[in-house]
Every structure is written in C-alpha cells, then in structure tokens.
Amino acid sequence: QSALTQPASVSGSPGQSITIPCTGTSSDVGSYNLVSWYQQHPGKAPKFLIYEGSKRPSGVSYRFSGSTSGNTASLTISGLQAEDEADYYCCSYARSSTWVFGGGTKLTVL
Amino acid sequence: QVHLVESGGGVVQPGRSLRLSCAASGFTFTSYGMHWVRQAPGKGLEWVALISYDGTNKYYADSVKGRFTISRDNSKNTLSLQMNSLRAEDTAVYYCARDPGWLQLRYYFDYWGQGTLVTVSS
Numbered sequence: 437q438s439a440l441t442q443p444a445s446v447s448g449s450p451g452q453s454i455t456i457p458c459t460g461t462s463s464d465v466g467s468y469n470l471v472s473w474y475q476q477h478p479g480k481a482p483k484f485l486i487y488e489g490s491k492r493p494s495g496v497s498y499r500f501s502g503s504t505s506g507n508t509a510s511l512t513i514s515g516l517q518a519e520d521e522a523d524y525y526c527c528s529y530a531r532s533s534t535w536v537f538g539g540g541t542k543l544t545v546l
Numbered sequence: 547q548v549h550l551v552e553s554g555g556g557v558v559q560p561g562r563s564l565r566l567s568c569a570a571s572g573f574t575f576t577s578y579g580m581h582w583v584r585q586a587p588g589k590g591l592e593w594v595a596l597i598s599y600d601g602t603n604k605y606y607a608d609s610v611k612g613r614f615t616i617s618r619d620n621s622k623n624t625l626s627l628q629m630n631s632l633r634a635e636d637t638a639v640y641y642c643a644r645d646p647g648w649l650q651l652r653y654y655f656d657y658w659g660q661g662t663l664v665t666v667s668s
Contacts, residue, residue, distance in 0.1 A: 472654035481658040533605040535593035
C-alpha cells in the first residue's frame, strides 16, 4: 500500500491554469478508473472534488477537472482564484478493498 | 443534510486503547458503507478502514490490521473504531467518511466529519 506520488507544491497566478499529477501503479490507478480528488483548507475536513477519474459532482466548480492516462491521474484547476489555495489529495481504490492516497500537493496562488 | 460528528479522541499512552465514535445524521445510515481516514499532524491523508452498509464486511490498512476494529450500530446511526495497542505513529486526526453508494460501494468519500484528534504519548 505505497502512497501515490504527487508534487509537494505547485503555484500559479490568478486566472492561470495548473495541473497536479498523481502517479500510481498498475495495482491501483492503472487498474481501476476509481481515482478521486479532495481539497483541504488548513484546519478543515477534506472536500471531495472529482470521482471516477473525471466526474465532477454537483456543486463543484467547472474550473476543476480530472483525467487519467495509464498509471497517472491529473487534476486541473483553471481560472485560478485566491480561494483555491489549499492542499489537494488524490486517492485510488487499490486491490482487496483498500484505498491509497497521494502525499498531497500544496497549491499557492501567487 | 448529511452530518458526521466524531468524538472520543484524546491523549493516551502507548500500548493503551481508545474508542472513537462517529454520529451520523441526515441520511439513511443503514444503506451506506463507512470509512475511517486519518491524518498525522502536518502529514497527508491515510485510509484506515471500511465497513459495509450492513456490517458484514470489514477491511483494514496493513498499518492497523490486527490492532483496530471498525464496527457500526445501525440502530443508533453510529460508526465506531476500537483502537488497541496504540503506537506513537497512530497520532492523527481521525475522520469518518461516507461512501456514496446505496447498498454498494462507489469507491470514494463524499461526506467527511470534522475529525477528532488522537495523541499517543507517554
């Protein structure tokens, strides 16, 4: 159950787009289209943004989008806003009814 | 609306036990799988355990297997986590979270509680 790999930090200016990659293996990301993404502001509980790799639930801004290719999933945030500054985590279902998270990426809006 | 409230955290010595609870409201608790997810101070999220909607199936992360037990009381809309043989590395905020699948898993977490802090220290 090794953690998925995410960059520790990314940054962008307001209005720009950024992409956060999440790299797993053929035992998790590459085997199941079951990657989800979560946003966490300091001191708060995580909030879910994306499920099944690219699906966005109602209530989540269209500025958030997800995709998967092979063993790597990605979260793209377009039109960056100050309120997007937070930590972002990917998560994948792995075999035998277990889940694995990425180490998290801190997004700084410059 | 869906509401999850954890309780039971605190300071405990290594090797001792602690029981966490999660009170659920605003949805049909008996129809959803439930998870525990933890977050060590300043660290990332770690999945801990899952229990199926009816309590018959339980799964654990290797890091807690044999020490932690997840359970639920569907008559009281309550999820629990019994933590035995606690270690310093179990220090974390523990969140309960819902899987959104009705009587089957959807494999993500749509609602989270606010978390309860467990500190394992002598």
